Amino acid sequence: MIRALVFDFDGLILDTEVPVYRAWAEIYEDFGQRLELELWQGVIGRGPGYFDPLAALERRLGCVLDREAIQARRRRRELELVERLTVQPGVREWRAEAMSMGVRLGVASSSSRAWVTGHLRRLGLDEWDCIRCRDDVARTKPAPDVYLSVLECLGSSPGQALAVEDSEPGVAAAKAAGMHCVAVPSAMTAGHDLRRADLVLRSLAERSFAEVAAEIAGISG
Template structure:
């Protein structure tokens, strides 16, 4: 079965923030007495409720709006400094997807950061829809962001391919009824229940290009990379 539209996650799927969100959250937490750890960085990956997670680390001394505002400002600054870059092959992957139908982004990141990055990459005018963290009540792994993206581009979820890096995002896209092309960050091993949800898997965006092309083309199912 081919797909008629493609919906991309943003952070760690199309862009490399080089640990920027972890740095921003760590700096915020430091101001509220919490020392950031490697476990906190891991917990942040693909966490649609990231602001609430940080609030918890701060013992309730701040609210989610404070977290989002401070961390977004820090990340917009990192982008302005040239520290937020497209992952190798990511832009080519978007351009290939565009050849086969509308393209959208569904992300938990805040709108101000998302649009700054998409403008900087020259992608804004190529996207049929952009769904940001503020646009849904339930974050990934709930399917809301992907369902909203499909509705905005006018394609049923079953006709969409989601491109995702995190287990949380993969669960969200699958729950929305989309097929999923997984590009796990840094070759991360997917938990078995999550791995069973994907149609194909690639190590990098560059490796994902022929898989996306085959899914959009003759209808042959791609061979996922060995797990």
């Protein structure tokens, strides 16, 4: 029986990964550099401590840049692109279904709390039993910390909880926490190895939450 449903945020609820990449790629272009897509795909889902695009750009150019000005420009562009996005298909339906079934709802993200809660509020998706972000834990995904923290907060055992993820580090984090996991690759994570997930869907709209939860509980049962 699935009693808790925990969503990743970036790439899963909102496909922010494309805007985040594009905003950085444009900064690189301004300096005559190319931010390789393949490099970025290996960074996704790991949190900001893993790769610092600005430090990498400085190393390539061999000089120190005006970090604050660049970050401000990058953030403005990122926000402009993210605000054009709509919630990924099936997310609202899965939430509503889970709520009506009395399943507890959580978010587990390697991004900052301000980023996650700001966008959720703007999208009218601000009702959650628990949200855990990188601010709340020592290690971001693929470490299980953020999932373990959300499970503790929800009062759920990992075996009764289902994570929904779009990236390889995200799936690794959920599985390391002992949870069930459904993977839905996003545009930027289509090349990720998601085979550790219990189920891979092209979109959450493909199946209902009730159906997937019953199937997964059956597998583990």
